[in-house]
Amino acid sequence: MSRHSQELIIGQIVGQIAMLGAIPFLTRLVPPDEMGIYQAGFSIALIIQPLATLRRELLIPVSNILDSRKQRSSAIRFSLICSAILLALSIIAIYIEAPRLGETLAAAALVLASIAMLTIENAYLIRVGQLRRLAMRNLLAGALTAAIQVAVAAVLPSALGIAAAMLLGRFVATALTRAPRIQFQDERAGGERNQQRTASAILSATVASASTQAVIIGSFWTLGPGASAQIAIGQRIAGAPATLLGQALSQIALGAAAPLIRHRRSGLVSLLRTQVVKTSIGAAIASVALITCAPLLAEPVLGPGWQRAGDLTAIFAIPLSVQIVALPATTLMIPLGYERQLLGLQICRLVAILTALSASSALTGDLVITCVVTSATWTLAYVPIMAAAFTAARKHDRTCS
Secondary structure (H helix, E strand, O other), X not given: OXXXXXXXXXXXXXXXXXXXXXXXHHHHHOOHHHHHHHHHHHHHHHHHHHHHOOOHHHOHHHOOHHHHHHHHHHHHHHHHHHHHHHHHHHHHHXXXXXHHHHHHHHHHHHHHHHHHHHHHHHXXXXXXXXXXXXXXXXXXXXXXXXXXXXXXXXXXXXXXXXXXHHHHHHHHHXXXXXXXXXXXXXXXXXXXXXXXXHHHHHHHHHHHHHHHHHHHHHHHHHOOHHHHHHHHHHHHHXXXXXXXXXXXXXXXHHHHHHHHHHOOOOOXXXXXXXXXXXXXHXXXXXXXXXXXXXXXXXXXXXXXXXXXXXXXXXXXXXXHHXXXXXXXXXXXXXXXXXXXXXXXXXXXXXXXXXXXXXXXXXHHOOHHHHXXXXXXXXXXXXXXXXXXXXXXXXXXXXXXX
């Protein structure tokens, strides 16, 4: 692993740790209902983000300088349009006397603008080879956002306050690490994808995000913002291992598989099997640690009234830790040309999770039971996705043998 890659991973980890470190302060400063509204808005933004950026972050790194600048500009414009639409909808919601919905959509607009901006600008830094700047940006984005959110929450403990703080922190981090201006060179674009594959990739990423965020948004409307806040904090903590390691593991997986795919060489199944075994060990360790420690440390760390978040962290530990295994495997399906199949599987996963959530909530009305049923369904839904990844790898190896 190169020095710049190591710096990139370290910057990402430090930035994410800073964001996680802000959670105990936010849970003490921000009322649960406001925290629930913010988390619901955050989840909506994560679902919309692949559409808002048009997945240009996949094209910018492999395009020539002129095309990458055009894609960067178009993605930023479209993401701002999406954020403006959410703000307009929030105003309409407030006008028709639905203030909770209005505040949720406004928070989603601010979070979407911050996520989309960082995603696009990071892709451009990769294109121009500024990995050290990217590492510093990841670090600053996490540290500044965490510090500003805590400071704002101390003065204005509201969903809109901490959402605006997130936008400000990421904007400052992006401004401080802007890419140097590069003179245009007449070079050929590489790695262009046709529009149909790009559309499938956008939809697949959107549905995958919806599957992950469905429990938070669904509980917000069925069980209320207070319960949604408990679920959201539990999910964010349970998902910390995948958040810290997911992008790095995906990069490693693609880096190892790229020569095999590019040069049409066999060995992909063996590579995938080795990766799954290694990441499964990490996922098992993370699950055991979260299940054991989260219920005991919830109130001491998060503050009074957040014990249930610790219980929910333990409940969601398994499906969210399984992401450590699934994310690198499913990432390989895209360069292998299986976007449509992945999209179909992601839709089935979303339907299964929503069905489990709505049915258990309607039948029991109990938060814990609803989350247990949903967590089990979520975990089982990874089985066909992993099977499809191995099927794609086997087909690749057979065509190369």
